[in-house]
Structure formats: structure tokens, C-alpha cells
Amino acid sequence: MPATDAVHVITVEAAVTLDGLFRERASRTPDVVAYRHFDERSASWLSLTWADVNRQVARWQAALERDGLKAGDRVAIMLRNCPEWVMCDIAALGLGLIVVPLYTQDRPENIAYILNNAGCRVLLFEGDEQWNALAEVREQLGALVRMVAVKDFAGRPADSRVKSISDWLPQSAGETRHESRDSNALATIVYTSGTTGRPKGVMLSHHNILSNVYGCLEVMATTFDDVFLSFLPLSHTFERTCGYYLTMMAGSCTAYARSIPLLSEDLQTIHPTVLVSVPRIYERVWGAIRAKLDEGPPSRKKLFMLAVEVGYARFEHAQGRGPWKASFLLWPVLQKLVASKVLARLGGRLRAALSGGAALPPDISRVFIGLGLPVLQGYGMTESSPVACANSPRDNIPASVGVPLPGVQVKIGEHNALLVKGPNVMLGYWDNPDATRQIMTADGWLNTGDTARIDEGGHVYITGRLKEIIVMSNGEKISAVDVEAAIARDPLFDQVLLLGEARPYLSVVAVLNREYWQKVCTASGLSADAHALGDKAAHDMVLSRVAQQLKSFPGYAQVRRTVVTFEPWTVENGLMTPTLKLKRVKVVERFNAEIDLMYAGH
Secondary structure: OOHHHHOOOOOHHHHOOHHHHHHHHHHHOOOOEEEEEEEOOOOEEEEEEHHHHHHHHHHHHHHHHHOOOOOOOEEEEOOOOOHHHHHHHHHHHHOOOEEEEOOOOOOHHHHHHHHHHHOEEEEEEOOHHHHHHOHHHHHHOOOOOEEEEOOOOOOOOOOOOEEEHHHHOOOOOOOOOOOOOOOOOEEEEEEOOOOOOOOOEEEEEHHHHHHHHHHHHHHOOOOOOOEEEEOOOOOOHHHHHHHHHHHHHHOOEEEEOOOOOOHHHHHHHHOOOEEEEOHHHHHHHHHHHHHHHHHOOHHHHHHHHHHHHHHHHHHHHHOOOOOOOHHHHHHHHHHHHHHHHHHHOOOOOOOEEEEOOOOOOHHHHHHHHHOOOOEEEEEEOHHHOOEEEEOEOOEOOOOOOOEEOOOOEEEEOHHHEEEEEOOOOOOEEOOOHHHHHHHEOOOOOEEEEEEEEEOOOOOEEEEEEHHHEEEOOOOOEEEHHHHHHHHOOOOOEEEEEEEOOOOOOEEEEEEEOHHHHHHHHHHHOOOOOHHHHHOHHHHHHHHHHHHHHOOOOOHHHOEEEEEEEOOOOOOOOOOEOOOOOEOHHHHHHHOHHHHHHHOOOO
């Protein structure tokens, strides 16, 4: 990283542990603003310096010790992103405790399983809403000695283990504690989403995460002047590493968004310089832009696409992959009329947008890059802390996931599987040596389960998922992810599941966008009534729109049948994981009867 930026960055050696990282930051820049958050009582945004947070961490540690917790005990955090998440995490790590993050929207039975599997002693949660959601599994929470609610209860729960944070935390405490220990000691157990079967607990050490954070900073330098807007859940390792520990290592400020529905307002208030997000957020922004363009005059859409085309050509030229063009002379005008207005809706100060967790469609990254927002796609998984590869501002190939981070190795294994090795690779799965042996070789290579290719420059291109390759009865192989992504480009389809394993042809189960369905039916003269979804005319119309998106695919990859619904697949109805990955097996079970009809007689 540039020398000017490196001065502010805390090295892995100086930090040793994650709580040591915080200790160094609080010592070096105590009066710098660390966090901004919205206070509901005062209806205003408040700021906390590193010194403020340090004083609070000492109170948390005193409370944890009073409850008898000792090094090695597990503490679970089930909160939306907020300063209390950080305070609890650092306090626990400083006492040698092991942190287990939980998703606030996860299903109660999953939460109970994780708490019991990890043997958690303390659970930090929000308040009444979560307490009521856990009602059906409370008898399974016997191992917990303390449950702490951040928000005051409307009524006091009968369980004596439950306390509100105002009653649990002491008014003051002494110095913050940082127990010295091996950097390779277990720091956290992060449970994977569990698209099939029970979640597995990924064991990550202090060094796993610290080395990953430092590697990320070598790819994209970050400074005191940067402001991150945090909205991915901190229970997601991508956010925890890149939106929490990374800002701590670099000394940047983190602002916690109020919610996804209020994200647009928060962008205008906070004016972040860096976003850390999964593709779904960029897809939503582009979807909103596209809808407005479709409603406006054709001239506006032509001007927008011209700005994207010229802007992207300028990007390719700056990267050394394209020639200078006379059209670049139009950029000052296109920037003023188009690009600056779009980027103003994102706060107006963004210098980089990080994308991970899933593949970002190239046409969407092209739009944002063309408008002047560098979108940097990376790749990884919880088991690699999580970043394994990433694009950098100076070497950005949007179709790829970049090159390995410094110190990380990648290679192609059997069946074109991408293998990863480095200091960021997990210690193994908690209490599950069989699962560990299945995913890791004896010499430390992690099998990601994704297929890939690597070009001469070392850039990695993800080509599919080993478990998501459909093999039809005629032997043809299709990447379900590629076909689903292509169909989802049509705004009619909110969610898509491709079927065809051991079948003679492909079919699709999809969730339709109700608002867009109304528009399509009006234009086609069809009834928009929900009952009309089963009509042949409606089926044929949906099928034709699917075919339109799959024109570039080979003949055997064409879809011949569809089942559609308006009911979205969500975490709440058990069809999505907390990280918004589709539970394919569960969706198939839900639509089993309809799927049988699609293949009847074949």
C-alpha cells in the first residue's frame, strides 16, 4: 500500500489479536470518530470516538466476568449492526472468549441449534420482538446462563437469566482488559447458512481474520478520510472483515445504516466513500434506475446508455485495455447530465463499491463503472475469512473476481474446482472433523466447491458451482446459476430456480414481480388476476420471456415448462438462508406437486 496510507495502518504483528487491534487503534487515535449511529430517542445521528468505545468495552467486560465467564466460553451476538455489537465483540475477545454471531432474521430452530452446538453461555439480543420469536425454542436454551436485551422490555420476562442492558452493565469500570495469547487461538465460530442440512461452525482464529484484513488493505488502501456505510449484517463474515475490522485497522469511520428500506436516505445523510455490499443491493439500485428509464422518453434512455458506453470505454482505456476515443470528449457533458445525478443518489462521494458473497452480473457492474463508480468484485467464503481473491482499482477486470490476496494461493483441482490455501483458511469446523476432512486436504488446501479458470495474469474466473451443475438425462451439463441469472435480467422475474437434473428438458419455478406483471398483462391484453397464472396464455407469455433471455444459450439449455407464483422465497418461510442464498431442496419440496406435473409422461 502507498506509504502515506501505511503510516495509519496497524500491522498484523502489532495487533497480534483482534482485541489487540482495537487496543492499538484506541491508543493511537483516541479522539478520532470511530462510529456513527442513529439514536431513536433523540432522533439524531450520534458519533463515538475510539476512546468512547474503549470506555464502554471495559463495562462490558466487567459484566461478562461478573456472570462467571472464563476464557474459552462462547458468547452469542444476535443484533442488528450497532456500536453494541462491536463493544460486546471486543470485550469478549479481550477476555479470551469466543464470539458466535447469529442472524437476527434466522429461524428459531436454527438459532437454538447453533446456541446448543456451540455451547454458548451468553446471548445478546435486541428486545421484545426477538424474545417473542424465540418462544417456541426457549426450553432448548438451558445452557445459557445469561440473556441480555439491548432494548428495554415492555414487560419483564419471567426467566431470571434475562436482563436489560441498563440493568446488566455496571455504571463504570476500570481499564479494558486484553489477555495475551497466541494469535492462532480460536476467536470466533461462524455458522454457515446451511442451504442443505444443518449449519456448520467455521472456526476462525485471530490470525485468520487479521491476515485477511491486512491483505484487503494492500489491494485497496483505506484512510482516516474514508467513511463506510454498514448495512450488511455483521454476522456475515464479508461485512465483519471488510466493514468492521478493516476500518479499525485503517482508522476509518463506520456509520451504521438504520435499515435497508431507509438506505437511500442514509446514503444522502452519511455521504459514504466506500460501500461493502452483496450483488443484490446493486441489482436493486439498477432495477430502480431501469424502471424510471422505461417510463420516461426514449431520448432519456439513449442518453443514459451513451453515458454508460462512453464511461466504460474510458475505464477500459484507463486500465490499459482499450484505445483513446474521440467520444471521450463528450464525457464532461455526459457526467454532468447523467453520471453525477445517479451517483448523487448514492451520497455523491463514493470512490469504491466492494461486491462479494455472490457473482455480480457483468452488465450491472458495467453500468456503475461506466457512470464512474469503481465496482470491485471479489471472491471468498466464510471458510477463508472470507476474501480469497479481489480486483483492485488499478487492476480491475469486472468479469473476473481478481487475483489472490497477498499471501494467498489458488489452484485448479479435480473437476476444475478452485482450491485456496493461505493464512486466512479456517482452523476447521467446530466439533465436526468429518466435514473438515471433506473440504480440506491434509496439506491445507480448501476446496471451495466452485469451478473456475485462471488466466495467464493470475485473474480468477468463477465458472460454476460443483453442486449446482445440472446433468440432464441426455448427458448435457448446464450451470443453473448462469441460466437463472440470465432469466432474472427480465424485471418480471424476482427469483428463479432452474430444474432438470436427470430430466429430458429444463423447467423453471419462478417468483414474479407483481407490479411488473400488471404492466405486462395490460400490454398483452391478459388478465392480471392471480388465478390467471395457471392459464395457457399466461404460461406461454412467461415462457416466451424466458426464451428471450436465453437466446444466446445452446438449444439444450432452453426452458420448456414454468411454474410461477407471487409469494416470495424468504428467510421467514424457510426458503432462503439468512445470507439470502436459495434453499433449492426446500423450494423443490414446496413445489413438488407442480414439478411432477411439468414432467408428467416424460
